[in-house]
Amino acid sequence: MSKLNIAQRAEVLIKALPYIQRYNGKIIVVKYGGSAMLSEDLKRAVMGDIVLLSLIGVKVVLVHGGGPEISDTLAAMGKRSEFVDGLRVTDAETAEVVQMVLAGKISKSLVSLIGAIGGKAMGLSGLDARMIECKKLDEVHGYVGEIVSVNAEPILDVLEKGYIPVISTLGFGSDGGCYNINADTAAARIAGCLKAESMISMTDAPGILLDKNDPSSLLPVVRISEAAGLTRDGVISGGMIPKVECCVDALRRGVKRVFILDGRIPHAILIETLTDEGVGTMFV
Numbered sequence: 338m339s340k341l342n343i344a345q346r347a348e349v350l351i352k353a354l355p356y357i358q359r360y361n362g363k364i365i366v367v368k369y370g371g372s373a374m375l376s377e378d379l380k381r382a383v384m385g386d387i388v389l390l391s392l393i394g395v396k397v398v399l400v401h402g403g404g405p406e407i408s409d410t411l412a413a414m415g416k417r418s419e420f421v422d423g424l425r426v427t428d429a430e431t432a433e434v435v436q437m438v439l440a441g442k443i444s445k446s447l448v449s450l451i452g453a454i455g456g457k458a459m460g461l462s463g464l465d466a467r468m469i470e471c472k473k474l475d476e477v478h479g480y481v482g483e484i485v486s487v488n489a490e491p492i493l494d495v496l497e498k499g500y501i502p503v504i505s506t507l508g509f510g511s512d513g514g515c516y517n518i519n520a521d522t523a524a525a526r527i528a529g530c531l532k533a534e535s536m537i538s539m540t541d542a543p544g545i546l547l548d549k550n551d552p553s554s555l556l557p558v559v560r561i562s563e564a565a566g567l568t569r570d571g572v573i574s575g576g577m578i579p580k581v582e583c584c585v586d587a588l589r590r591g592v593k594r595v596f597i598l599d600g601r602i603p604h605a606i607l608i609e610t611l612t613d614e615g616v617g618t619m620f621v
Contacts, residue, residue: 353611360610361394363534364496366592368524370402371541373600374443381450383539386606387501388456395610396496399458400504400527402520403443410438423579424474424481427517432480435517439505440464447503459495462505464515466491469523471508471516482508482516484523487530525583529590536587537609538580539600544618545581547572558619561585584620595620 367387373379387397404425408418411434419426427435444460451458463469468491471482495502506523508516521538528536545567547554559567564585567573573581584595598605598617608616 352613356611357393360390360534362396364396364398364528364531365390365610366398366400366524366528366531366533366536367606368400368402368520368536368538369447369600370404370520371539371600373539374401374403375405379600379603381454382603383600383606384447384450384456385454386604388451388454389607390610391456391501398492398496398502398504398527398531398533399447400506400520400524401439401443401447402506403439406443407435407438410434421477423576424478424519425517426478427480429480432515432517435480436462436464436507436515439507444503444505451501451503456501457499458501458503460503460505461491461495463508463518463523467509468492468504469506469508469518469526471510471518473510473516480514480516482510482518484508484518484526487526489527489530492527492531519579521580521583522586525587525590525592528587528592528595532591533587533593535594535596535610536584536592537596537598537606538584539598539605540577540580541599541601542577542597543599543616544597545573545577549574556618557615558621560621561588564620581620588620 373383390397411418440462448458448460468488470485472485474481474483492502506518506520508518510516543552543555545556545559564581587595596609596617596619598609602616605616608614
């Protein structure tokens with residue numbers, strides 16, 4: 338290794354110092370989903386970013402989805418997945434599968450991977466300690482929950498002990514049922530309840546593009562007052578609409594900054610939080 342390379346690495350660390358100071362001791366909520374969950378290389382890169390942030394004093398809360406794996410498990414059982422308005426129709430049998438995949442397979446695999454990389458994590462779900470209370474969204478979607486309240490105490494307890502909370506987006510209802518909750522919605526409510534410094538939503542898009550066919554048209558910053566106009570003009574459309582609505586909700590609940598990042602870019606979390614460059618769209 339040349340001295341130049343060593344010097345360059347030292348320079349990178351020095352430039353990251355102001356960002357490390359900004360986030361030290363603060364809470365960042367990461368909503369993890371999309372292609373970053375399906376590629377083992379990307380999964381390891383994301384968990385590596387989270388462990389590094391944790392080791393430099395950032396309190397990271399990981400909120401994960403798992404739609405593709407739920408669909409695969411249902412298909413293996415001979416059960417077809419059905420969606421209405423972008424949400425999975427969840428009957429009683431599907432609700433059991435959702436619980437098994439999210440709180441079982443995915444949660445435990447992420448906790449294990451974080452441990453293998455050198456971090457400390459603990460799996461939680463909205464069912465634990467009555468963390469996420471919800472009510473039935475409607476009769477069409479079945480066991481899909483609309484969040485009523487979030488109890489941040491178990492999350493804060495885990496953070497206080499030095500662990501990274503890995504949260505499965507399940508909720509409990511007054512009827513004793515287990516409900517499936519949209520991961521973006523859950524992340525926004527959790528981030529707001531924690532008054533997080535920032536929330537990062539990982540997706541399969543570069544961010545908000547003025548022209549969806551031109552990556553160079555990325556909007557680096559969007560103010561929440563501009564979101565309605567961008568939606569009306571068709572800049573924010575399709576599956577990005579509910580994600581942006583969750584970003585706006587998080588800001589209105591007290592989160593200082595919200596980012597939509599392309600989860601297909603290795604180490605996108607570190608690039609966004611610890612450098613000047615940024616790789617997505619920031620909502621303020």
